[in-house]
Amino acid sequence: MSLLDRMLAVDRRWIFLLVAAAVTVPLFLELEQKIEVTQESRGVADALRALPAGSRVIMACDYDPGTAAEVQPMAITFLKYCLSHQLRVIIMGLWPQGPMQADLALRDALRDPAVAALNPQYGVDYVNLGFQSGNEVVIQRMGSDIPAVFPRDSRGRPIGEFPIMENVRNFGAVAYVFNISAGYPGTVEWIQFAGDRFHAPVGSGTTAVSAPLYYTYFPRQVTGVLGGMKGAAEFEALTGFPGKGSRFMLSQSFAHVVVILFIVLGNIAFFLSRRRKRRAEGAA
């Protein structure tokens, strides 16, 4: 069997193994990869930087553990930045597991020295309103009456107890909405209802699969889009809170190199085999 035949007949499990190695080995390396920041990611960071201390921001967590590898670093970085810059964070979710993921992100964010130094308090500096069913209708209703949609927080306490929720009636009391999205309901609905209908500034952190769909709304309908793990790494670089997004970029790059290599080899093998077949047909 020639090399060409071997290339065409390679068992795909070898490819799986190589991809697994390409992803895993860099996790053990202490190398840092340079992160090129895109305009779309910069838009989120710039919007946050423009907010004065004490502003309320909504972090809408519309994702679940299935996509946490991509978007959880964004949630952690967003919380770290907001809490260390005295922005008050209202957490909520249109996906049942979203606010639970936010609790995990909070746990990580509160450990950061810059955040811990300010000792943020639940109900004063941040609150988790939990999940509310109803998809985009929830956003629509929040435009007129947030307390009616979220009468209690995720722990069942009335939101009237919390200073952070004082005088919060609708999006007018919120300076920025950051939606972390893994599909429907997600960024499209936040743009359509909170952004375009109620004129709330919306930013998005999303899975890489969804990112191309949301770039079309940038920059007028959405202030910025963090696309996938790369977007998370860019956000970490912009805010100065390096985390898993940056650490995983090396694995991401190695995996891409393997994929590209196999695409190139596969195409070379395909064209060579086609030429050999034509020659054989010509000789016959």
Next chain:
Amino acid sequence: MSVNLGVWVGALLTLGILSFLYRDNPVYKVCEAIFIGVSAGYWFVSLFWQNIQPKLYLNLRGAVETLASGGGIDSRWLYLIAGVLGVMMLMRLLPKAGWIARWPLAFIVGTTAGLYLITYLQSNAINQIHDTLVPLVGRGEGRFLFIALPFHVDWAALLVFIGTVSGLVYFFFSVEHTRLAGKTARLGIFFLMITFGASFGYTVMSRMSLLIGRMDFLVGDWLGLVH
């Protein structure tokens, strides 16, 4: 190595699912069945406690108590309509009464269409058109490669404009795709292919990210080899 039972269960189930990459096997089947079962159970419990109990049961109970104490009929009785529509939806399970489920479905389709008619028109049509119709050329100095231009050119906007027009021409079937229309449509195909390619690239990146997350869980949280 982790001493957390939950982490061990997660790690073994992850390995069980990944074993499919070698070949289909009973361990994979078990892990798949567990995943489907747990998901279905989780959603059932979640929807019950997030919807039926707080929104239907508690509201209707409150409405009944108000009525019983002489407070009259309040707006919470409207939840009864939602409850009835929900029960009607379940009629699909009965072969002879399946047609009843069409009524709540019609309600859902109607309300969704009403909700989205203006929303999509505003967000995905008018605002998108508005963002595409931007000045392509303006005052000031511009540059094309190494050549200085006496006017400013927004190259990104120009590219979007060409891509939008040629893409629309490709989907405009009232004119035969020959001569200028044919060439423009062909250019539109290039733009569409580049778009699909970019989407595919992002999809690969997304899947790799999920794999990285799992691998980090295995070598970090489970085996404790990476901190």
